Amino acid sequence: MSENPMRDAIQNAIDENPVILFMKGNPDQPACGFSARTVAVLKALDQPFAAVDVLPDPRIRQELSAISNWPTIPQLFVGGELVGGCDIVMEMFESGELQQVLGIETAEPAKAPEPEPATPQTPPLTIENRL
Amino acid sequence: MSATPEELKERIEAGIPGSRAEVTGDGHHFNAIVASPAFKGLTRIAQHRLVYDVFGCEVGDRIHALSIQTKPLESENYP
Numbered sequence: 001m002s003e004n005p006m007r008d009a010i011q012n013a014i015d016e017n018p019v020i021l022f023m024k025g026n027p028d029q030p031a032c033g034f035s036a037r038t039v040a041v042l043k044a045l046d047q048p049f050a051a052v053d054v055l056p057d058p059r060i061r062q063e064l065s066a067i068s069n070w071p072t073i074p075q076l077f078v079g080g081e082l083v084g085g086c087d088i089v090m091e092m093f094e095s096g097e098l099q100q101v102l103g104i105e106t107a108e109p110a111k112a113p114e115p116e117p118a119t120p121q122t123p124p125l126t127i128e129n130r131l
Numbered sequence: 132m133s134a135t136p137e138e139l140k141e142r143i144e145a146g147i148p149g150s151r152a153e154v155t156g157d158g159h160h161f162n163a164i165v166a167s168p169a170f171k172g173l174t175r176i177a178q179h180r181l182v183y184d185v186f187g188c189e190v191g192d193r194i195h196a197l198s199i200q201t202k203p204l205e206s207e208n209y210p
Contacts (some may be wrong), residue, residue, distance in 0.1 A: 034196065048172070061191075069180065070176075071183050071187075071190040071191055072183070072190060072191055072196070072197070083173060083176075084176055084179070085179075086198070087179070087199050087200065088175050089201075091175070092175070101205050124166075
């Protein structure tokens with residue numbers, strides 16, 4: 001153990017999760033447009049990922065940026081390596097490089113998905129009139 | 132004092148050799164398109180880091196958000 005348990009915990013999370021996104025908010029309720037767009041891309045690819053909300057404690061972001069040498073949130077890691085933030089993830093998604101990095105085969109050219117609205121993902125209720 | 136697109140443009144062009152930047156923004160959120168021969172041969176991550184490094188801790192703070200697009204150039208002799 002080093003003298004920085006927070007940094008160790010973040011490093012462990014990066015090492016142990018094949019795909020991990022550090023973001024503002026959570027995947028169902030992103031708290032920032034950049035995080036929302038990045039989540040939307042991963043969801044569009046049906047890519048399972050671990051997510052860490054950096055908002056509850058400012059030290060998470062501080063220590064994460066110290067590890068990654070990257071100043072902004074979100075940050076996507078694949079196989080322990082920083083892939084990028086929202087801009088790079090979007091660019092790589094559109095060029096197909098992200099799919100390659102993630103090991104996903106896609107036939108169709110990628111099109112940037114719209115971030116989902118911040119509403120729960122339940123299908124709309126339909127009421128059947130049996131009268 | 133809030134930042135201006137002009138300030139960001141000047142600092143990027145001064146900080147990255149041979150670069151040309153187009154910056155738009157509202158004082159908090161900015162978009163920068165940066166072309167430079169300094170990006171040649173670097174990964175995207177490394178290219179974006181060069182731009183972020185111009186501003187250091189100001190990104191996320193005084194400059195709330197900075198979207199970056201980088202374009203590696205063959206040489207400084209471009210139109």
